[in-house]
Amino acid sequence: MYTAPRKHLSKDIFNSAIAAYAISAANELGVLGELQKYNCVDINDFANNNNLDVSSLKAIINVLCSFEICRPAEVDNCFYQGSVFEDIYNNQGFFLWLTRGYGELMQKLASITVKSNRINNYIPQDGRYIALASRQQGKLMVDTYFETALFEVSFNCVVDLGCGSGERLIELAKKCPQLKGIGIDISSKAVELAKSLVSEANCQDRITIFRDDMRNLQPKKEFFDVDTIFSFFSGHDMWPKENCVSILRNFRDIFPNANRFLLCDTYSSGLIPSSQIPIFTLGFETIHAVMGQHIPSLEEWMNLFPESKWRCVNQYYVEVPFCTIFDLRAE
Amino acid sequence: MYTAPRKHLSKDIFNSAIAAYAISAANELGVLGELQKYNCVDINDFANNNNLDVSSLKAIINVLCSFEICRPAEVDNCFYQGSVFEDIYNNQGFFLWLTRGYGELMQKLASITVKSNRINNYIPQDGRYIALASRQQGKLMVDTYFETALFEVSFNCVVDLGCGSGERLIELAKKCPQLKGIGIDISSKAVELAKSLVSEANCQDRITIFRDDMRNLQPKKEFFDVDTIFSFFSGHDMWPKENCVSILRNFRDIFPNANRFLLCDTYSSGLIPSSQIPIFTLGFETIHAVMGQHIPSLEEWMNLFPESKWRCVNQYYVEVPFCTIFDLRAE
Numbered sequence: 001m002y003t004a005p006r007k008h009l010s011k012d013i014f015n016s017a018i019a020a021y022a023i024s025a026a027n028e029l030g031v032l033g034e035l036q037k038y039n040c041v042d043i044n045d046f047a048n049n050n051n052l053d054v055s056s057l058k059a060i061i062n063v064l065c066s067f068e069i070c071r072p073a074e075v076d077n078c079f080y081q082g083s084v085f086e087d088i089y090n091n092q093g094f095f096l097w098l099t100r101g102y103g104e105l106m107q108k109l110a111s112i113t114v115k116s117n118r119i120n121n122y123i124p125q126d127g128r129y130i131a132l133a134s135r136q137q138g139k140l141m142v143d144t145y146f147e148t149a150l151f152e153v154s155f156n157c158v159v160d161l162g163c164g165s166g167e168r169l170i171e172l173a174k175k176c177p178q179l180k181g182i183g184i185d186i187s188s189k190a191v192e193l194a195k196s197l198v199s200e201a202n203c204q205d206r207i208t209i210f211r212d213d214m215r216n217l218q219p220k221k222e223f224f225d226v227d228t229i230f231s232f233f234s235g236h237d238m239w240p241k242e243n244c245v246s247i248l249r250n251f252r253d254i255f256p257n258a259n260r261f262l263l264c265d266t267y268s269s270g271l272i273p274s275s276q277i278p279i280f281t282l283g284f285e286t287i288h289a290v291m292g293q294h295i296p297s298l299e300e301w302m303n304l305f306p307e308s309k310w311r312c313v314n315q316y317y318v319e320v321p322f323c324t325i326f327d328l329r330a331e
Numbered sequence: 332m333y334t335a336p337r338k339h340l341s342k343d344i345f346n347s348a349i350a351a352y353a354i355s356a357a358n359e360l361g362v363l364g365e366l367q368k369y370n371c372v373d374i375n376d377f378a379n380n381n382n383l384d385v386s387s388l389k390a391i392i393n394v395l396c397s398f399e400i401c402r403p404a405e406v407d408n409c410f411y412q413g414s415v416f417e418d419i420y421n422n423q424g425f426f427l428w429l430t431r432g433y434g435e436l437m438q439k440l441a442s443i444t445v446k447s448n449r450i451n452n453y454i455p456q457d458g459r460y461i462a463l464a465s466r467q468q469g470k471l472m473v474d475t476y477f478e479t480a481l482f483e484v485s486f487n488c489v490v491d492l493g494c495g496s497g498e499r500l501i502e503l504a505k506k507c508p509q510l511k512g513i514g515i516d517i518s519s520k521a522v523e524l525a526k527s528l529v530s531e532a533n534c535q536d537r538i539t540i541f542r543d544d545m546r547n548l549q550p551k552k553e554f555f556d557v558d559t560i561f562s563f564f565s566g567h568d569m570w571p572k573e574n575c576v577s578i579l580r581n582f583r584d585i586f587p588n589a590n591r592f593l594l595c596d597t598y599s600s601g602l603i604p605s606s607q608i609p610i611f612t613l614g615f616e617t618i619h620a621v622m623g624q625h626i627p628s629l630e631e632w633m634n635l636f637p638e639s640k641w642r643c644v645n646q647y648y649v650e651v652p653f654c655t656i657f658d659l660r661a662e
């Protein structure tokens with residue numbers, strides 16, 4: 001089949017790249033939130049209230065208008081939600097993840113590809129924005145499905161491996177007044193953020209945050225009562241396979257009373273390259289390939305579980321493409 | 332007229348942003364050049380010959396394949412030009428300009444919009460990549476039109492205001508064995524690069540490079556013989572209008588024997604925001620708005636010339652959108 005080449009694709013790609021940056025900026029500045037809440041934003045007021053440079057804000061809004069993410073209102077300097085606002089709003093965290101979390105990596109992609117620059121395997125990334133973006137999309141695309149799964153079995157003490165900002169634990173603690181929780185993260189920035197959010201929520205008696213590497217945990221008396229483990233978007237960090245098997249087996253010793261492990265992660269899509277790949281997937285797979293990190297496929301996960309001392313009894317849908325929650329039970 | 336909202340625009344924008352980064356990387360690494368030259372690239376050989384990390388290079392190629400910029404050959408690890416290769420190749424400098432020259436600015440767009448972060452009006456930009464990108468697109472989209480214009484009137488001594496890498500002067504010197512040339516640039520990185528390229532080309536007797544601000548030039552004996560001035564993509568730096576008028580008038584004193592000034596610059600498009608804006612324009616206008624720099628329209632330029640002691644006698648087409656060469660003559 002002959003397909004006529006698309007003319008001026010360069011223009012579409014170029015303008016879209018600018019839109020991606022503008023969406024991230026509008027996300028960070030709270031413009032998208034304001035539009036979602038009131039359907040309308042007065043950019044002079046918004047700039048004044050938030051101490052922003054008006055002409056920069058106008059430039060961002062102008063890009064959003066170009067893509068019908070917002071549109072000019074009848075009144076000067078006021079803008080409504082545009083025809084594609086909802087789609088962009090619901091995916092805004094992915095843009096933050098790409099342009100802020102991994103923006104420097106993508107910008108320096110050529111340099112990072114040169115072997116002599118890969119000293120100590122240094123890969124630039126901003127853990128704070130990755131945690132923020134992950135929490136933002138988690139709220140929109142994962143949390144309700146996760147909670148449905150979680151509440152199917154009773155639990156009293158949970159651990160979140162790779163807890164990021166700790167917000168998931170905090171929200172759960174609010175819903176379950178008896179719950180005790182532990183958060184573990186490898187990033188000291190994330191741990192600092194999580195500790196302060198736990199204090200703010202007045203949960204410090206019920207939620208404890210540790211800085212540690214989930215791949216190399218040692219027993220702790222605090223871990224003894226844990227009955228339920230969960231983990232979001234960190235599972236692939238445990239690979240390659242033999243490492244992952246021994247880490248999962250180790251969890252049985254580290255958390256001797258844990259009977260359930262809800263493991264939520266993105267798996268390799270196996271898709272043939274195409275610009276029609278769903279959002280997030282092309283970015284996730286490209287960045288992990290550059291970092292030299294294997295992303296297991298669904299099949300690879302399924303082949304691994306029988307060796308891990310955990311049995312996969314179910315899988316739950318989430319809205320992030322090529323992502324699932326494995327419901328694992330201690331064997 | 333009712334237009335149905337485009338579904339999943341978020342995916343298109345997200346994937347395109349990744350494509351923009353990958354095009355820049357493929358440009359920098361010479362992959363696009365290799366594909367242009369041989370229509371085929373073996374990525375294992377290419378990685379070996381250039382000391383590149385193969386899996387990162389594969390990830391970049393994978394993104395290019397997603398957008399049909401290249402496509403897999405019958406042989407493993409070999410790739411041909413894809414259906415849109417030519418369009419992307421001919422515009423590759425714009426991507427370098429955006430993601431490398433202004434990549435940090437775009438990544439930090441939200442922070443830069445916050446007034447308290449705009450101390451000393453610091454705006455991140457990488458002059459080296461801006462010069463490289465500008466030279467790359469200049470060769471493809473400006474040079475032939477410029478030379479046609481230039482050779483309409485005889486010249487013996489030229490000055491390039493904002494000479495960047497100096498390559499335009501060097502190429503001209505090769506074509507005109509009697510030519511003397513002067514290059515002036517405000518960026519010390521550019522001046523350093525230009526001086527070394529002039530030496531490499533063995534033109535140091537005929538081309539002199541000065542670091543200076545074209546907006547504030549002082550007379551020099553070297554300037555006395557200049558009969559022709561030209562300047563590329565720097566004209567808007569002379570604005571606002573009153574400044575520009577006095578700078579242009581000043582050139583008459585600084586270069587007393589210059590009768591002709593070929594001023595090539597991008598002007599404000601005046602376009603209503605739309606994703607169908609031609610390549611470069613949305614980026615150029617957004618970035619200059621964020622930097623607080625006015626981009627004059629064609630009309631504003633035309634209204635200015637009568638006050639400048641330069642008469643505009645002609646305008647030449649170039650392929651960069653909303654860009655022109657003004658042919659100015661000393662009054």
